[in-house]
Amino acid sequence: xxxxxxxxxxxxxxxxxxxxxxNTLARAGYSAIEAATAREALNSRDIDxxxxxxxxxxxxxRDGIELVxxxxxxxxxxxxxVSAREDTDQKVAALDLGAADYVTKPFDTEExxxxxxxxxxxxxxxxxxxxxxxxxxxxxxxxxxTVEKSGERVHxxxxxxxxxxxxARHSGRVLTHRHLLRSIWGPAQEGQTEYLRVAVRGLRQKxxxxxxxxxxxxxxxxxxxxLIDA
Amino acid sequence: MAMxxxxxxxxxxxxxxxxxxxxxxxxxxxxxxxxxLVMARRWGTSAVxxxxxxxxxxxxxxxxxxxxxxxxxxxxxxxxYFFTAPHFTFRIRDADDVVTVAMLFLVAVVTxxxxxxxxxxxxxxxxxxxxxxxxxxxxxxxxSCSSESQIGEIACRRVSELFxxxxxxxxxxxxxxxxxxxxxxxxxTPSDLAAAALTLDSGRPAxxxxxxxxxxxxxxxxxxxxxxxVAAIGLARDDGGQPVDDSQILLLENLLDQVALALERTRxxxxxxxxxxxxxxxxxxxxxxxSVGHDLRTPLTAIMAGAADLRSRGLDGDGSVAAIxxxxxxxxxxxxxxxxxxxxxxxxxxxxxxxxxLVDAVAAALRDVEAGLGGRTLEVDVPIDLxxxxxxxxxxxxxxxxxLDNAGRHSDAGSAIRVVAALExxxxxxxxxxxxxxxxxxxxxxxxxxxxxxxxxxxxxxGLGLAIVKAFAEAMGAEASLCASPGGGGAxxxxxxxxxLVLALGELSDGG
Numbered sequence: 001x002x003x004x005x006x007x008x009x010x011x012x013x014x015x016x017x018x019x020x021x022x023n024t025l026a027r028a029g030y031s032a033i034e035a036a037t038a039r040e041a042l043n044s045r046d047i048d049x050x051x052x053x054x055x056x057x058x059x060x061x062r063d064g065i066e067l068v069x070x071x072x073x074x075x076x077x078x079x080x081x082v083s084a085r086e087d088t089d090q091k092v093a094a095l096d097l098g099a100a101d102y103v104t105k106p107f108d109t110e111e112x113x114x115x116x117x118x119x120x121x122x123x124x125x126x127x128x129x130x131x132x133x134x135x136x137x138x139x140x141x142x143x144x145x146t147v148e149k150s151g152e153r154v155h156x157x158x159x160x161x162x163x164x165x166x167x168a169r170h171s172g173r174v175l176t177h178r179h180l181l182r183s184i185w186g187p188a189q190e191g192q193t194e195y196l197r198v199a200v201r202g203l204r205q206k207x208x209x210x211x212x213x214x215x216x217x218x219x220x221x222x223x224x225x226x227l228i229d230a
Numbered sequence: 231m232a233m234x235x236x237x238x239x240x241x242x243x244x245x246x247x248x249x250x251x252x253x254x255x256x257x258x259x260x261x262x263x264x265x266x267l268v269m270a271r272r273w274g275t276s277a278v279x280x281x282x283x284x285x286x287x288x289x290x291x292x293x294x295x296x297x298x299x300x301x302x303x304x305x306x307x308x309x310x311y312f313f314t315a316p317h318f319t320f321r322i323r324d325a326d327d328v329v330t331v332a333m334l335f336l337v338a339v340v341t342x343x344x345x346x347x348x349x350x351x352x353x354x355x356x357x358x359x360x361x362x363x364x365x366x367x368x369x370x371x372x373x374s375c376s377s378e379s380q381i382g383e384i385a386c387r388r389v390s391e392l393f394x395x396x397x398x399x400x401x402x403x404x405x406x407x408x409x410x411x412x413x414x415x416x417x418x419t420p421s422d423l424a425a426a427a428l429t430l431d432s433g434r435p436a437x438x439x440x441x442x443x444x445x446x447x448x449x450x451x452x453x454x455x456x457x458x459x460v461a462a463i464g465l466a467r468d469d470g471g472q473p474v475d476d477s478q479i480l481l482l483e484n485l486l487d488q489v490a491l492a493l494e495r496t497r498x499x500x501x502x503x504x505x506x507x508x509x510x511x512x513x514x515x516x517x518x519x520x521s522v523g524h525d526l527r528t529p530l531t532a533i534m535a536g537a538a539d540l541r542s543r544g545l546d547g548d549g550s551v552a553a554i555x556x557x558x559x560x561x562x563x564x565x566x567x568x569x570x571x572x573x574x575x576x577x578x579x580x581x582x583x584x585x586x587x588l589v590d591a592v593a594a595a596l597r598d599v600e601a602g603l604g605g606r607t608l609e610v611d612v613p614i615d616l617x618x619x620x621x622x623x624x625x626x627x628x629x630x631x632x633x634l635d636n637a638g639r640h641s642d643a644g645s646a647i648r649v650v651a652a653l654e655x656x657x658x659x660x661x662x663x664x665x666x667x668x669x670x671x672x673x674x675x676x677x678x679x680x681x682x683x684x685x686x687x688x689x690x691x692x693g694l695g696l697a698i699v700k701a702f703a704e705a706m707g708a709e710a711s712l713c714a715s716p717g718g719g720g721a722x723x724x725x726x727x728x729x730x731l732v733l734a735l736g737e738l739s740d741g742g
Contacts, residue, residue: 014528020535027539058524084527086569088624106531106562109538159740194585194733197618199740201587204614211614212589218597219590222582222623 005031006120009050011041011067012082013060021054028113038062042070050077052120055099057083057090065090068097078119082107088222095176095223102174102223118172118229133168135216135227138207140168147207154206159184163199164207167217167227176224200225251293255301258285263308275313279330282309286334290342294349302338306331364392365484372492381496382410382461385489389463393482395473398448398464399489400426406462421445422464429462437464439472449473451482454490461493512576519572526565534558556602563635567694570628574701579625581705585618585733586626588651588660595630596649602635605643612651612660617734619658619727625702626725629710630662632695633723637664640721658732661724699723707731 008030010021015036022032033048035041038061044050053071057064064081072079078100083090091102100119103112131143137150142165147154156164162184167175181190189195200219204211218226262285266278282305290298309330310320368388375381382399390397390412398411398418406426408418418426425437425446433455437446447466454460463486465473474482537555546552573579589612596608637647641664651660696712703710709726 014532016532017528017535020532020539024535024539027543084524086566105527106534106558109535109542157740194618195740197585197587197590201589201614202740204589212592212612213596213610214589214593219587219594221591221594221627 005029006051007031007033007048008116009033009035009041009044009048009053009071009077011035011038011053011059011071012056013037013058014056017056024109024112025116028116030116038067038070041067045071045077052100052116053077053079054116055079055081056105057081057087057094065093065097068094068099072098072100078122080115080119092176092178092223095174096178100173114172118170122170122173133171133227133229135168135171135229137209138216140164142168149207156206157199157202159195159199160202160206163196163225164203164217164227167225171227171229174220174224174226180225196225248296251289251297252300254293255285255289255297256304258288259301259304259308261285262305263312266309266313270313278313279309279334282306282334283337286338287341290338291345294346295339295342298338298342299335302334305334309334361481361484364481365488368485369488369491372488375492376496376499378493378496379409381489381492383412385463385485385492386410386412389465389482389485392485393465393474393478395465395467396448399453399461400430400450400464401461401493403427403430406430409461418448418464419446422448422450426450426462426464430459433457433459438466451486453486453493460490460497463489516572516576516578519569523565523569527562530558530562530565534562556604559602563631564694566628567632567698570698570702571694574698579702579705581622581625583620583622583706583731586621586623587618588612588616588658589614591621591623591626591630592649592651592660595627595634598627599631599634599638603638603647606638606641606664607644607646609646609648612649613653616651617653617658617732620731620733621706621708621727622702625706629699629702629725632699633662633725636695636723637662637721640664645720653732654726657726657728659724659726661722663722664720696723699725 008025010018010025010032012018012021012034013036018034018036022034025032033044033050035044038059041053041055045053055064055067055071059067064083068079068081071077079094079098081091081094081099081102082105083094083102084105094102100122101115103115131141133140133142138154139148141147145161145165147156147161147164163180166180166183177193177196178190180196181192185192185195200217201211203217204214208214208216216228218228220226259282262281266275266281269281270278286298286301286305289301307320311318314324371384371388372381375384378401386397386399389395396411396413396416398416399409400406400423401409404427406423411418422437425440425448428434428436429450429452433452434440435449435451437448437450439449447470448464449466449472450462450464452459452462467473534555537551537558540546540551541555592610592612596610600608634647634649641647645665648663649660650663651658696710700710703725707728708731709728710723711726712721712723714721
């Protein structure tokens with residue numbers, strides 16, 4: 001049924017990019033609407049009530065970062081930020097302001113669709129987060145606070161478990177270093193990146209097939225970590 | 231503008247002609263005698279001796295000691311002749327008269343000494359004031375100059391006027407270059423120029439008067455300090471005499487200090503102007519590159535998305551669509567490198583160092599370049615217990631992408647690329663090695679050298695990538711190097727994080 005198709009708002013000032021995205025999204029089973037400016041985007045948010053926003057940060061009429069809060073805040077629709085490779089600071093700022101995820105321009109279509117799927121899943125947060133999250137051969141039981149690898153219980157330190165659980169709750173989405181440090185170690189430890197690095201390293205040793213070539217917990221340089229939900 | 235004070239030329243100082251003082255002395259004594267003769271007729275001779283005091287005092291003040299002594303002698307003789315008994319003879323009878331003559335002598339000596347001292351002091355003060363006024367006027371004139379040649383012109387003209395000699399200003403090293411001269415058309419011989427070069431080089435006076443048997447006709451004085459000579463000024467007199475005598479050296483030095491300050495000021499101003507121009511050019515170039523980067527990326531994104539779309543619909547029969555995708559990715563990396571290079575050259579690389587796990591860094595880089603390394607086997611040997619290093623994750627990511635990209639470009643499909651990290655005595659080393667065609671380098675090679683070697687390489691772009699690796703590594707405090715692979719044939723590029731960037735393992739915990 002057409003109404004069941006999630007509605008995605010594409011905010012980009014380049015018409016050819018909008019056309020491409022619309023075609024790609026349509027083939028992947030989404031409905032898409034377009035906005036070329038911040039003003040159009042805000043109108044569309046109020047009228048069309050999209051389920052997800054794809055936001056290019058380089059808009060001519062307004063700072064893209066401001067738009068993250070404006071678009072995501074009221075409607076509650078997850079915002080996926082599209083930005084150039086160099087703008088790491090901007091990405092982190094957008095994520096800290098509540099953006100669900102980001103893709104780097106020029107983006108890989110498959111990667112973009114994967115991000116959209118993960119973000120939409122968290123959109124349906126009205127349905128409770130599943131108790132059981134699977135990542136490769138690892139399954140995380142968030143209710144019983146247990147982790148199994150290939151059916152065998154794995155013992156984790158409390159911090160390791162906390163990091164894994166936080167990543168699992170947002171499975172497939174990138175969580176910034178700051179977000180992880182704040183929610184697990186507390187705001188005072190926000191700058192202690194090494195705690196996080198050590199916890200992630202511990203998780204990899206216990207969960208990854210080849211710890212030095214991680215496939216489950218993925219590093220996004222200078223941004224954060226992501227649990228691959230394949 | 232104050233007119234320069236013309237200084238007396240050497241050898242012509244002191245008071246006016248000495249003869250005039252003696253004439254004045256005799257005239258005053260004669261006047262006193264005449265007054266005395268008039269007074270003596272009415273009131274007697276008792277007070278007449280005092281009339282000679284003003285004559286002696288006046289002469290002492292106006293003309294100095296010798297004319298005053300003459301006045302004293304003349305007074306004594308006149309007094310004796312006209313007013314003491316026996317009148318109209320030079321004989322002295324009373325002791326009173328002897329005392330009077332002696333007193334007049336004493337007054338002459340003492341007064342003339344005092345007056346002479348005062349006169350000298352007044353003259354010195356006037357000379358000092360004149361010198362200060364000269365220096366101040368000179369400095370003011372130089373202040374309005376904005377170029378070296380203007381300063382040279384003013385300095386030469388003023389110095390020439392002040393000292394009554396020819397002047398020439400020269401700069402340059404090792405060959406002295408004439409900036410300005412006064413009067414125009416003044417000629418310097420090769421020996422003069424050699425002397426000027428010597429002054430510019432050594433910071434000491436040279437030429438005539440500075441050394442015995444110097445063939446130069448000009449005397450050259452340094453402008454600036456001995457450590458940093460900015461120019462030299464040459465002085466010469468048409469009659470071949472010494473241009474400046476010892477009493478004027480101090481004034482000359484003061485003036486030359488002003489010239490040095492003015493020259494230094496124009497040099498700094500010129501430097502500041504150049505710098506501002508360079509900054510502006512850099513800024514424009516960076517702005518241009520950023521905008522070009524953005525403008526190129528947009529169509530590139532469309533091309534890549536279009537290719538991916540065609541492939542996902544199964545429309546890539548012969549692999550040409552896949553080729554479009556990989557080539558577009560390469561193009562994107564070149565653009566990225568150009569932007570990085572622009573940032574490096576503009577000095578705009580910001581470093582945010584944080585503890586980084588090289589396992590993370592290597593995995594992220596491999597994820598980004600894996601598709602472009604098609605067919606090559608990747609061997610990753612990064613120990614999971616390697617210490618963390620302090621680095622900027624973004625800069626490191628760009629370094630690794632470039633190194634992997636480079637290793638792929640210089641090796642054949644089917645060969646292996648190894649990523650090896652290890653803790654060594656001098657830090658943590660991360661190497662990327664290939665078995666490829668190698669670099670044909672005899673040993674360790676500097677990345678900059680590699681840049682120039684491959685600058686003409688048809689495979690281009692590699693040099694730029696490695697130069698970026700080097701610059702980013704240095705910005706983080708790490709060290710990049712390139713050498714022939716230990717196994718031979720290939721090459722190994724490594725990043726070394728010195729011990730101060732390595733986090734001690736024992737101190738690490740997950741804080742839990």
